[in-house]
Amino acid sequence: MIEIRECSKAFGALQAVNNISMDIGEREVFGLVGSNGAGKSTLLRMVAGILKPDKGSITVDDMEVYDNETAKELFFYISDDCYFPTNFTPADMAAFYRLHYPKFEIQRFSKLMRQFRLDEKQRISSFSKGMKKLLMVLLGISAGTKYLLCDETFDGLDPVVRQGVKSLFAAEILSREFTPVLASHNLRELEDICDHVGLLHKGGMILSKDLEDMKFHIHKIQCVLQDKKLEDALRKELDVLKIDHQGSLTLITARGTRTEIMHRIQEKNPLFCEVLPLSLEEIFISETEVAGYEIQNLFF
Numbered sequence: 592m593i594e595i596r597e598c599s600k601a602f603g604a605l606q607a608v609n610n611i612s613m614d615i616g617e618r619e620v621f622g623l624v625g626s627n628g629a630g631k632s633t634l635l636r637m638v639a640g641i642l643k644p645d646k647g648s649i650t651v652d653d654m655e656v657y658d659n660e661t662a663k664e665l666f667f668y669i670s671d672d673c674y675f676p677t678n679f680t681p682a683d684m685a686a687f688y689r690l691h692y693p694k695f696e697i698q699r700f701s702k703l704m705r706q707f708r709l710d711e712k713q714r715i716s717s718f719s720k721g722m723k724k725l726l727m728v729l730l731g732i733s734a735g736t737k738y739l740l741c742d743e744t745f746d747g748l749d750p751v752v753r754q755g756v757k758s759l760f761a762a763e764i765l766s767r768e769f770t771p772v773l774a775s776h777n778l779r780e781l782e783d784i785c786d787h788v789g790l791l792h793k794g795g796m797i798l799s800k801d802l803e804d805m806k807f808h809i810h811k812i813q814c815v816l817q818d819k820k821l822e823d824a825l826r827k828e829l830d831v832l833k834i835d836h837q838g839s840l841t842l843i844t845a846r847g848t849r850t851e852i853m854h855r856i857q858e859k860n861p862l863f864c865e866v867l868p869l870s871l872e873e874i875f876i877s878e879t880e881v882a883g884y885e886i887q888n889l890f891f
Protein backbone atom coordinates (compact mmCIF):
# COMPACT_ATOMS: atom_id res chain seq x y z
CA MET A 592 0.00 0.00 0.00
CA ILE A 593 1.20 3.50 -0.83
CA GLU A 594 0.61 6.04 1.94
CA ILE A 595 1.04 9.73 1.22
CA ARG A 596 0.95 11.98 4.26
CA GLU A 597 0.87 15.80 4.26
CA CYS A 598 3.16 15.82 1.28
CA SER A 599 4.30 19.08 -0.37
CA LYS A 600 6.71 20.00 -3.13
CA ALA A 601 7.59 23.48 -4.41
CA PHE A 602 9.74 24.59 -7.35
CA GLY A 603 10.96 28.04 -6.30
CA ALA A 604 7.86 30.05 -5.48
CA LEU A 605 5.56 27.58 -7.25
CA GLN A 606 3.77 25.15 -4.98
CA ALA A 607 3.38 22.12 -7.30
CA VAL A 608 1.99 19.75 -4.64
CA ASN A 609 0.35 21.19 -1.57
CA ASN A 610 -0.13 19.14 1.57
CA ILE A 611 -1.61 16.03 -0.03
CA SER A 612 -2.63 13.02 2.04
CA MET A 613 -4.03 9.93 0.39
CA ASP A 614 -3.75 6.15 0.20
CA ILE A 615 -3.37 4.00 -2.87
CA GLY A 616 -4.76 0.59 -1.99
CA GLU A 617 -3.54 -2.74 -3.28
CA ARG A 618 -4.80 -4.59 -6.33
CA GLU A 619 -6.85 -1.74 -7.73
CA VAL A 620 -6.38 0.47 -10.76
CA PHE A 621 -5.88 3.95 -9.33
CA GLY A 622 -6.52 6.97 -11.57
CA LEU A 623 -4.93 10.32 -10.78
CA VAL A 624 -6.83 12.99 -12.69
CA GLY A 625 -6.16 16.72 -12.94
CA SER A 626 -5.78 19.56 -15.39
CA ASN A 627 -2.40 20.52 -16.91
CA GLY A 628 -0.08 21.70 -14.15
CA ALA A 629 -2.23 20.22 -11.35
CA GLY A 630 0.78 18.39 -9.92
CA LYS A 631 0.20 14.82 -11.15
CA SER A 632 3.69 14.23 -12.56
CA THR A 633 5.32 15.81 -9.51
CA LEU A 634 3.29 13.56 -7.21
CA LEU A 635 4.06 10.44 -9.29
CA ARG A 636 7.78 11.29 -9.33
CA MET A 637 7.74 11.60 -5.56
CA VAL A 638 5.91 8.28 -5.26
CA ALA A 639 8.52 6.66 -7.51
CA GLY A 640 11.28 8.09 -5.29
CA ILE A 641 12.71 10.30 -8.06
CA LEU A 642 11.86 13.57 -6.29
CA LYS A 643 12.16 14.23 -2.59
CA PRO A 644 9.13 15.81 -0.89
CA ASP A 645 9.86 19.15 0.85
CA LYS A 646 7.49 18.16 3.60
CA GLY A 647 5.54 15.07 4.63
CA SER A 648 6.17 11.41 3.88
CA ILE A 649 5.52 8.79 1.22
CA THR A 650 5.78 5.17 2.23
CA VAL A 651 5.25 2.00 0.25
CA ASP A 652 4.59 -1.18 2.18
CA ASP A 653 5.73 0.78 5.28
CA MET A 654 9.07 1.81 3.73
CA GLU A 655 10.00 5.43 3.06
CA VAL A 656 10.52 5.63 -0.72
CA TYR A 657 13.08 8.37 -1.27
CA ASP A 658 16.69 7.16 -1.27
CA ASN A 659 15.57 3.59 -0.59
CA GLU A 660 16.58 1.09 -3.28
CA THR A 661 14.53 -1.73 -1.77
CA ALA A 662 11.37 0.36 -1.94
CA LYS A 663 12.15 1.60 -5.45
CA GLU A 664 12.40 -1.98 -6.72
CA LEU A 665 8.66 -2.23 -6.18
CA PHE A 666 7.99 0.40 -8.88
CA PHE A 667 8.12 0.58 -12.64
CA TYR A 668 7.67 4.22 -13.65
CA ILE A 669 6.63 5.30 -17.15
CA SER A 670 7.32 8.98 -17.68
CA ASP A 671 5.18 11.17 -19.96
CA ASP A 672 8.22 11.77 -22.19
CA CYS A 673 9.89 8.37 -22.49
CA TYR A 674 13.41 8.27 -23.86
CA PHE A 675 14.54 5.47 -26.14
CA PRO A 676 18.22 5.22 -27.11
CA THR A 677 18.88 5.67 -30.85
CA ASN A 678 18.45 2.51 -32.92
CA PHE A 679 17.08 0.53 -29.95
CA THR A 680 14.46 -2.15 -30.64
CA PRO A 681 11.91 -3.44 -28.10
CA ALA A 682 14.12 -6.51 -27.63
CA ASP A 683 17.02 -4.18 -26.69
CA MET A 684 14.81 -2.38 -24.19
CA ALA A 685 13.75 -5.70 -22.65
CA ALA A 686 17.41 -6.76 -22.31
CA PHE A 687 18.16 -3.39 -20.65
CA TYR A 688 15.30 -3.60 -18.15
CA ARG A 689 16.16 -7.20 -17.35
CA LEU A 690 19.42 -5.95 -15.85
CA HIS A 691 17.51 -3.65 -13.49
CA TYR A 692 14.46 -5.76 -12.65
CA PRO A 693 15.38 -9.26 -11.42
CA LYS A 694 11.85 -10.55 -12.03
CA PHE A 695 11.72 -9.34 -15.64
CA GLU A 696 10.19 -12.11 -17.80
CA ILE A 697 11.64 -12.04 -21.30
CA GLN A 698 9.39 -14.80 -22.64
CA ARG A 699 6.31 -13.14 -21.24
CA PHE A 700 7.38 -9.89 -22.91
CA SER A 701 7.77 -11.62 -26.31
CA LYS A 702 4.34 -13.20 -25.92
CA LEU A 703 2.71 -9.87 -25.03
CA MET A 704 4.41 -8.19 -27.98
CA ARG A 705 2.96 -10.81 -30.34
CA GLN A 706 -0.43 -10.53 -28.67
CA PHE A 707 -0.51 -6.76 -29.28
CA ARG A 708 1.02 -7.14 -32.76
CA LEU A 709 4.21 -5.20 -32.08
CA ASP A 710 7.50 -6.29 -33.66
CA GLU A 711 10.31 -6.88 -31.17
CA LYS A 712 12.96 -6.38 -33.83
CA GLN A 713 11.67 -3.13 -35.30
CA ARG A 714 13.43 0.12 -34.42
CA ILE A 715 11.42 2.02 -31.82
CA SER A 716 12.11 5.28 -33.66
CA SER A 717 9.73 4.02 -36.36
CA PHE A 718 6.92 3.35 -33.84
CA SER A 719 3.94 5.70 -33.55
CA LYS A 720 3.36 7.58 -30.26
CA GLY A 721 0.65 5.10 -29.24
CA MET A 722 2.89 2.12 -30.08
CA LYS A 723 5.68 3.58 -27.90
CA LYS A 724 3.25 4.01 -25.01
CA LEU A 725 1.95 0.48 -25.41
CA LEU A 726 5.54 -0.83 -25.55
CA MET A 727 6.30 0.86 -22.22
CA VAL A 728 3.20 -0.69 -20.64
CA LEU A 729 4.21 -4.16 -21.87
CA LEU A 730 7.75 -3.63 -20.55
CA GLY A 731 6.26 -2.47 -17.25
CA ILE A 732 4.03 -5.54 -16.94
CA SER A 733 6.91 -7.86 -17.85
CA ALA A 734 9.13 -6.23 -15.19
CA GLY A 735 6.92 -7.93 -12.59
CA THR A 736 6.96 -5.01 -10.13
CA LYS A 737 4.17 -4.62 -7.63
CA TYR A 738 3.36 -1.04 -8.73
CA LEU A 739 3.21 0.35 -12.25
CA LEU A 740 3.19 4.16 -12.40
CA CYS A 741 1.99 5.54 -15.74
CA ASP A 742 2.16 9.26 -16.50
CA GLU A 743 -0.30 10.15 -19.30
CA THR A 744 0.36 6.72 -20.80
CA PHE A 745 -3.24 5.99 -21.68
CA ASP A 746 -4.12 9.30 -23.28
CA GLY A 747 -4.56 8.77 -26.98
CA LEU A 748 -4.41 4.96 -27.03
CA ASP A 749 -7.00 3.56 -29.42
CA PRO A 750 -10.07 1.79 -27.96
CA VAL A 751 -8.99 -1.72 -29.00
CA VAL A 752 -5.57 -1.35 -27.36
CA ARG A 753 -7.14 0.23 -24.24
CA GLN A 754 -9.52 -2.69 -23.95
CA GLY A 755 -6.59 -5.11 -24.34
CA VAL A 756 -4.53 -3.33 -21.67
CA LYS A 757 -7.54 -3.16 -19.37
CA SER A 758 -7.98 -6.95 -19.61
CA LEU A 759 -4.27 -7.42 -19.08
CA PHE A 760 -4.37 -5.33 -15.89
CA ALA A 761 -7.38 -7.27 -14.63
CA ALA A 762 -5.60 -10.60 -15.26
CA GLU A 763 -2.43 -9.37 -13.51
CA ILE A 764 -4.39 -8.13 -10.50
CA LEU A 765 -6.07 -11.53 -10.20
CA SER A 766 -2.88 -13.54 -10.49
CA ARG A 767 -0.36 -11.53 -8.45
CA GLU A 768 0.11 -8.43 -6.28
CA PHE A 769 -0.20 -5.67 -8.84
CA THR A 770 -1.39 -2.05 -8.64
CA PRO A 771 -1.32 0.27 -11.64
CA VAL A 772 -1.47 4.03 -10.98
CA LEU A 773 -2.51 6.03 -14.04
CA ALA A 774 -2.19 9.80 -14.26
CA SER A 775 -4.22 11.66 -16.88
CA HIS A 776 -5.58 15.14 -17.54
CA ASN A 777 -8.74 13.58 -18.93
CA LEU A 778 -11.27 11.80 -16.78
CA ARG A 779 -12.82 10.18 -19.87
CA GLU A 780 -9.53 8.43 -20.62
CA LEU A 781 -9.63 6.75 -17.23
CA GLU A 782 -13.32 6.20 -16.72
CA ASP A 783 -13.48 2.69 -18.15
CA ILE A 784 -10.23 1.42 -16.70
CA CYS A 785 -9.97 2.63 -13.06
CA ASP A 786 -11.43 1.29 -9.83
CA HIS A 787 -10.59 4.42 -7.84
CA VAL A 788 -10.04 8.02 -8.89
CA GLY A 789 -8.20 10.82 -7.08
CA LEU A 790 -8.86 14.31 -8.37
CA LEU A 791 -5.98 16.81 -8.17
CA HIS A 792 -6.45 20.54 -8.58
CA LYS A 793 -3.77 23.21 -8.17
CA GLY A 794 -1.54 20.88 -6.18
CA GLY A 795 -4.30 19.73 -3.79
CA MET A 796 -6.47 16.62 -3.68
CA ILE A 797 -10.14 17.57 -4.14
CA LEU A 798 -11.52 14.09 -3.75
CA SER A 799 -10.48 10.47 -3.82
CA LYS A 800 -13.23 7.91 -4.37
CA ASP A 801 -14.03 4.37 -5.28
CA LEU A 802 -15.90 4.46 -8.60
CA GLU A 803 -18.35 1.62 -7.92
CA ASP A 804 -19.12 3.22 -4.59
CA MET A 805 -19.75 6.57 -6.26
CA LYS A 806 -22.00 5.03 -8.90
CA PHE A 807 -23.93 3.14 -6.23
CA HIS A 808 -24.47 6.22 -4.08
CA ILE A 809 -25.42 8.94 -6.57
CA HIS A 810 -28.44 8.77 -8.88
CA LYS A 811 -30.25 10.93 -11.35
CA ILE A 812 -34.03 10.61 -11.59
CA GLN A 813 -36.30 12.32 -14.07
CA CYS A 814 -39.89 12.74 -13.02
CA VAL A 815 -43.01 14.81 -13.52
CA LEU A 816 -44.30 16.12 -10.21
CA GLN A 817 -47.82 17.41 -9.83
CA ASP A 818 -46.97 20.37 -7.65
CA LYS A 819 -43.92 22.60 -6.96
CA LYS A 820 -44.44 21.95 -3.21
CA LEU A 821 -43.57 18.29 -3.79
CA GLU A 822 -40.21 19.33 -5.19
CA ASP A 823 -39.57 21.48 -2.12
CA ALA A 824 -40.45 18.53 0.09
CA LEU A 825 -38.04 16.27 -1.82
CA ARG A 826 -35.27 18.82 -1.37
CA LYS A 827 -35.72 18.40 2.38
CA GLU A 828 -36.08 14.62 2.36
CA LEU A 829 -33.28 13.74 -0.04
CA ASP A 830 -29.57 14.58 -0.08
CA VAL A 831 -29.99 16.62 -3.26
CA LEU A 832 -26.90 17.59 -5.24
CA LYS A 833 -28.75 19.29 -8.05
CA ILE A 834 -32.24 19.87 -9.49
CA ASP A 835 -32.78 20.89 -13.14
CA HIS A 836 -35.92 21.40 -15.18
CA GLN A 837 -36.69 20.56 -18.80
CA GLY A 838 -40.25 21.63 -19.58
CA SER A 839 -42.48 19.68 -17.19
CA LEU A 840 -39.66 17.26 -16.34
CA THR A 841 -37.78 17.61 -13.06
CA LEU A 842 -34.27 16.13 -13.04
CA ILE A 843 -33.03 15.32 -9.55
CA THR A 844 -29.44 14.28 -8.82
CA ALA A 845 -29.14 13.05 -5.26
CA ARG A 846 -26.93 11.01 -2.98
CA GLY A 847 -28.37 7.72 -1.80
CA THR A 848 -29.18 4.27 -3.12
CA ARG A 849 -31.54 3.88 -6.04
CA THR A 850 -34.16 2.22 -3.79
CA GLU A 851 -34.09 4.97 -1.16
CA ILE A 852 -34.41 7.78 -3.69
CA MET A 853 -37.10 6.08 -5.79
CA HIS A 854 -39.10 5.30 -2.66
CA ARG A 855 -39.15 8.99 -1.63
CA ILE A 856 -40.16 10.15 -5.10
CA GLN A 857 -42.83 7.45 -5.58
CA GLU A 858 -44.40 8.58 -2.28
CA LYS A 859 -45.17 11.90 -4.00
CA ASN A 860 -47.25 10.13 -6.69
CA PRO A 861 -45.40 11.54 -9.69
CA LEU A 862 -47.09 11.35 -13.11
CA PHE A 863 -43.92 9.78 -14.41
CA CYS A 864 -40.62 8.71 -12.87
CA GLU A 865 -37.48 6.90 -14.11
CA VAL A 866 -33.81 6.50 -13.20
CA LEU A 867 -31.36 7.86 -15.78
CA PRO A 868 -27.82 6.53 -16.24
CA LEU A 869 -25.28 8.89 -14.73
CA SER A 870 -21.84 9.15 -16.33
CA LEU A 871 -18.74 9.37 -14.21
CA GLU A 872 -18.23 12.85 -15.58
CA GLU A 873 -21.63 13.97 -14.24
CA ILE A 874 -20.89 12.36 -10.88
CA PHE A 875 -17.59 14.22 -10.59
CA ILE A 876 -19.14 17.51 -11.64
CA SER A 877 -21.89 17.11 -9.03
CA GLU A 878 -19.43 16.14 -6.29
CA THR A 879 -17.02 18.96 -7.01
CA GLU A 880 -19.75 21.60 -7.38
CA VAL A 881 -20.96 20.69 -3.93
CA ALA A 882 -17.38 21.01 -2.68
CA GLY A 883 -17.31 24.52 -4.16
CA TYR A 884 -15.20 23.84 -7.26
CA GLU A 885 -16.16 24.49 -10.83
CA ILE A 886 -14.04 21.95 -12.55
CA GLN A 887 -16.11 21.00 -15.56
CA ASN A 888 -14.18 23.27 -17.89
CA LEU A 889 -10.82 22.05 -16.71
CA PHE A 890 -10.49 18.63 -18.21
CA PHE A 891 -13.65 17.39 -19.85
Ligand SMILES: Nc1ncnc2c1ncn2[C@@H]1O[C@H](COP(=O)(O)OP(=O)(O)OP(=O)(O)O)[C@@H](O)[C@H]1O
Pocket residue numbers: 602605606607625626627628629630631632633634671775776
Ligand atom coordinates in the same frame (compact mmCIF):
# COMPACT_ATOMS: atom_id res chain seq x y z
N1 LIG B 1 11.32 20.64 -12.52
C1 LIG B 1 10.48 21.65 -12.40
N2 LIG B 1 10.92 22.92 -12.21
C2 LIG B 1 10.06 23.94 -12.07
N3 LIG B 1 8.71 23.83 -12.07
C3 LIG B 1 8.22 22.61 -12.26
C4 LIG B 1 9.06 21.45 -12.43
N4 LIG B 1 8.26 20.37 -12.57
C5 LIG B 1 6.99 20.81 -12.50
N5 LIG B 1 6.96 22.14 -12.31
C6 LIG B 1 5.76 22.97 -12.14
O1 LIG B 1 4.93 22.36 -11.17
C7 LIG B 1 3.55 22.45 -11.54
C8 LIG B 1 3.00 21.04 -11.58
O2 LIG B 1 3.60 20.38 -12.66
P1 LIG B 1 3.31 18.83 -12.99
O3 LIG B 1 4.17 18.47 -14.16
O4 LIG B 1 3.40 18.05 -11.76
O5 LIG B 1 1.77 18.91 -13.44
P2 LIG B 1 0.88 17.85 -14.20
O6 LIG B 1 -0.40 17.77 -13.44
O7 LIG B 1 1.62 16.58 -14.42
O8 LIG B 1 0.64 18.58 -15.58
P3 LIG B 1 0.52 18.00 -17.09
O9 LIG B 1 -0.84 17.35 -17.20
O10 LIG B 1 0.58 19.25 -17.91
O11 LIG B 1 1.66 17.08 -17.33
C9 LIG B 1 3.52 23.16 -12.89
O12 LIG B 1 3.17 24.50 -12.67
C10 LIG B 1 4.93 23.03 -13.42
O13 LIG B 1 5.28 24.15 -14.20
